[in-house]
Structure formats: C-alpha cells, structure tokens
Amino acid sequence: MAIEKVIIQNFKKFKNPFEIKFNENINLLVGDNESGKSTILEAIHVVLTGMYAGRNIRNQISTYLFNREAVEEYLKSVENGHLIAPPEIMIELYFKSGTLPEYEGNGNSESRDGIEGIRFLISFSDKFNAEYESLIKTEKLTSLPIEFYEARWFSFSRDEKIPRFIPIKSVMIDSSNYRYQNGSDVYISRVVKDFLEPEDITAITQAHRNMIDEFAQNEAIQSINEKISAASTIMDGKLSLSADQGVQNSWESSLVTQVDGIPFAHAGKGAQCIIKTQLALSHKQAEKASIILIEEPESHLSFSRLSELMGVIEKTVFGKQIIASTHSSFVANKLGLENLILLSDDSCCSMKSLNLDYSRISRESG
Structure with a gap:
C-alpha cells in the first residue's frame, strides 16, 4: 500500500x-525551514x-x-x-x-x-x-x-x-520531542502497552500498592502526620500526608524510564532520539502501519549514531513506504539521493524527475 x-x-x-x-518506497523531503516539510507529514x-x-x-x-x-x-x-x-x-x-x-x-x-x-x-x-x-x-x-x-x-x-x-x-515518528501526558512518562506507557503481559502489569500494580502502604506505615511519616493533625484541630477532619492511591494504573505516573540508571529526560539527547525512534518503530501501530512518517531523524545525533539509527530504520520498515523530512546530507546519502524531493516556494521537484529531464536533454543535445 x-x-x-x-x-x-x-x-x-x-x-x-x-x-x-x-515514490513507492523511500521519500526524503528536503528544503529550507518553513518550506512545508512538517506540514506535509502532518497532513x-x-x-x-x-x-x-x-x-x-x-x-x-x-x-x-x-x-x-x-x-x-x-x-x-x-x-x-x-x-x-x-x-x-x-x-x-x-x-x-x-x-x-x-x-x-x-x-x-x-x-x-x-x-x-x-x-x-x-x-x-x-x-x-x-x-x-x-x-x-x-x-x-x-x-x-x-x-x-x-x-x-x-x-x-x-x-x-x-x-x-x-x-x-500511518505512524508519525518525531524524535526531537519528549512529551509527558497527564504527568506520565509517555515511554513507560509505550513499554507497558507493547511489551508487558497482563500478569506483568498486575505484578507492577501490586508492588506499587505495597510501596504506598510502606510509606504510610513509616515511623517518620506517622510522626509528621501526628503534628499535622494536631495543628488542624480548628478544621473539620484531620489532615495527613499520604501517597496517592489514584486509579488502577496510577503507578504509571509514579515511575520514570531510565537509561543506564539515569532518568530518560536527563539522558543524552542522542540516546533519547535513538531510543524513542526504536520504541516508535516497534510499536504495535507501527507494525500495522503501511506509511512511516519521520521528522528529522538526525536530531542531536553524531554520524556514527545516525548511521546506527539509519540501519535500524532500513531494517525495521522494509516493505513500507517511508516519507521523511531531513536537513542532513548523511541521511540523504544513506537512504538514497535519488529519493530526494526538493521543496521551495510552494513547489516541489523530485531527483528522479530531474534525472529523467537530464537524460532527455542529453539525448536532444547529443
């Protein structure tokens, strides 16, 4: 498709x-800022x-x-x-x-x-x-x-x-953004939905509840709650501190993703980009998608890490149509200069059409 x-x-x-x-396989959108690359992907x-x-x-x-x-x-x-x-x-x-x-x-x-x-x-x-x-x-x-x-x-x-x-x-991959939704680490949610079995999620939920119970039973917390309660005698009811029991999956907002022991948000930008792209490509929606849309895969990456990422993309999305925006000559070379689509002033031109025109001109002039 x-x-x-x-x-x-x-x-x-x-x-x-x-x-x-x-093109049916790979397409690379190239142009100045504000040339419309992102708009085409969004559309x-x-x-x-x-x-x-x-x-x-x-x-x-x-x-x-x-x-x-x-x-x-x-x-x-x-x-x-x-x-x-x-x-x-x-x-x-x-x-x-x-x-x-x-x-x-x-x-x-x-x-x-x-x-x-x-x-x-x-x-x-x-x-x-x-x-x-x-x-x-x-x-x-x-x-x-x-x-x-x-x-x-x-x-x-x-x-x-x-x-x-x-x-x-289609699946949209934008490794330059790191979004949180409702306080949750979006990649925790991604991992949970794609890689864990129901019994794994049940085990996490139980461990999280035990952690909350231990917090409430901690001697220091109990002492603090006694002080708060004594100070709130003029109010209806007693005040105390407690870990949020929340809803069934409230643990998702309490956990963070770590990379080699470092919270994901504090990891290197290059590592973030690669991990986010890999997770997105392994997402169930990506597996079902026929169209893979990628926003500037080169963000924050060295040539060696970018080469690694390009290999992952080529291997993972084989048989799918790729439409990617890029400012990187490395990405263009890796995925094929013949797949470039040049954007400028609300117009576009593909390298393949340029090659055809060049061949025609050569024949006519020869």
Missing part, C-alpha cells in the same frame, strides 16, 4: 492547491489517523490550522460587506491503483474517474447556516468562526468514512 500523490489546500503554509508525488497523518499533535483533530480545530492569508481574505470580505465563503482545508491522498478498490471514484478535486483515494475536509457545516448569518449581521468578526466547522473524510467513491476504519495507517 502506497501513496502516489497528495494535494493540500489552505492547510497551514499551503494556500493554493499544492501537489506532491511520492498525511491526520488524514490516515484523524490525529493531530497526538489528539483527535475534531478536538483540535483552530484558526491556526488554516492558511493565514486565506483567513485574512475572508475576514476582510466580512468587514467590507463583500462576503466570500469561509475558507476550508482540503487534503487528498491518491493511492496506487489496486490499493483500495472500494475507494475508487471521481470524488476528487481533479474530477478524475478510476482513482483510489481519500478526501479530507475541515469545512463550514451547513447545519449552522442560521447561526452563522445571525453572527455576521450582529457581530464584527476578528477571527475565523471555527465553532461552525467540522472535520469529515470521504473516499473518492464519495462515501463518508471514519478514520478509525481506514485500512491504510
């Missing part, structure tokens, strides 16, 4: 329809998974997802009384023929028949027409009225889809 082409309109950097074609991932920045896109719709120029044009039209339609985000993924026959049709921006793909929209919902008209008449708009927008997915056969049931999946 592979993406042949993506068209993006009004999503972040790209206002006018932006088209990019991909693909949100269409295939419904997730943006780790959360459901339906809960993440904001004016910042829209192209700024398109938003400004719309707000200006409201102000001067020459109202234009609210801008909408459109992302289309075109698949290799035979990938998803049930997604075949002409429901794409090119109105082409016999094409397999998905059309994703964040657009104004007609069910809010009355509220929208009232808002326009009574208030001065200073920002996009995103409360009237919704995210929807359609196959090119024009059937509405739910991202959860789209057969093709």
Whole structure:
C-alpha cells in the first residue's frame, strides 16, 4: 500500500492547491525551514489517523490550522460587506491503483474517474447556516468562526468514512520531542502497552500498592502526620500526608524510564532520539502501519549514531513506504539521493524527475 500523490489546500503554509508525488518506497523531503516539510507529514497523518499533535483533530480545530492569508481574505470580505465563503482545508491522498478498490471514484478535486483515494475536509457545516448569518449581521468578526466547522473524510467513491476504519495507517515518528501526558512518562506507557503481559502489569500494580502502604506505615511519616493533625484541630477532619492511591494504573505516573540508571529526560539527547525512534518503530501501530512518517531523524545525533539509527530504520520498515523530512546530507546519502524531493516556494521537484529531464536533454543535445 502506497501513496502516489497528495494535494493540500489552505492547510497551514499551503494556500493554493499544492501537489506532491511520492515514490513507492523511500521519500526524503528536503528544503529550507518553513518550506512545508512538517506540514506535509502532518497532513498525511491526520488524514490516515484523524490525529493531530497526538489528539483527535475534531478536538483540535483552530484558526491556526488554516492558511493565514486565506483567513485574512475572508475576514476582510466580512468587514467590507463583500462576503466570500469561509475558507476550508482540503487534503487528498491518491493511492496506487489496486490499493483500495472500494475507494475508487471521481470524488476528487481533479474530477478524475478510476482513482483510489481519500478526501479530507475541515469545512463550514451547513447545519449552522442560521447561526452563522445571525453572527455576521450582529457581530464584527476578528477571527475565523471555527465553532461552525467540522472535520469529515470521504473516499473518492464519495462515501463518508471514519478514520478509525481506514485500512491504510500511518505512524508519525518525531524524535526531537519528549512529551509527558497527564504527568506520565509517555515511554513507560509505550513499554507497558507493547511489551508487558497482563500478569506483568498486575505484578507492577501490586508492588506499587505495597510501596504506598510502606510509606504510610513509616515511623517518620506517622510522626509528621501526628503534628499535622494536631495543628488542624480548628478544621473539620484531620489532615495527613499520604501517597496517592489514584486509579488502577496510577503507578504509571509514579515511575520514570531510565537509561543506564539515569532518568530518560536527563539522558543524552542522542540516546533519547535513538531510543524513542526504536520504541516508535516497534510499536504495535507501527507494525500495522503501511506509511512511516519521520521528522528529522538526525536530531542531536553524531554520524556514527545516525548511521546506527539509519540501519535500524532500513531494517525495521522494509516493505513500507517511508516519507521523511531531513536537513542532513548523511541521511540523504544513506537512504538514497535519488529519493530526494526538493521543496521551495510552494513547489516541489523530485531527483528522479530531474534525472529523467537530464537524460532527455542529453539525448536532444547529443
């Protein structure tokens, strides 16, 4: 399963329809900062998974997802009384023929028949027409009225889809970020979900509960609680210190990942990048994914460690389509200069097409 082409309109950097074609195996996005490399990866991932920045896109719709120029044009039209339609985000993924026959049709921006793909929209919902008209008449708009927008997915056969049931999946790997969710070490959660059996988790839960019980029975803690209790006589009830019993999996927020005895967050950036990428590639979702999206794998890595990481990537994702952004000539050489896609000024050009053009020019001039 592979993406042949993506068209993006009004999503972040790209206002006018932006088209990019991909190789079936490896693709390396190269360009200056702000050339749109990350936006392309985000666009693909949100269409295939419904997730943006780790959360459901339906809960993440904001004016910042829209192209700024398109938003400004719309707000200006409201102000001067020459109202234009609210801008909408459109992302289309075109698949290799035979990938998803049930997604075949002409429901794409090119109105082409016999094409397999998905059309994703964040657009104004007609069910809010009355509220929208009232808002326009009574208030001065200073920002996009995103409360009237919704995210929807359609196959090119024009059937509405739910991202959860789209057969093709992607996994996004960004080793430069280290996020915590609800106080938990995200990599503890990753390890738990992917490598531990139910009996292992039960054993950890029991050990954590025993640790909490020992805390409460500690003589020093009991003495401290007596002092606190004596000082709180004017209040209803007695105050005391206790370790949080929490919910069933509360131990996840109490533990941290360590690398050679050092908390993960304090380990070297290079070690973090390699471990995070390896864990992401071994994730159950990555095993099921056909599309691997990688954001700047070279972050914080020396050439030797980068070479090690490239070997892991090549071995692990064999048979999958890789789309990676990079600033590294080492990564480009390792994964193949012929797989480069150059981005500049809302346009792109692949090295393979340059080679073809060069061969044609050579023949004509020879």
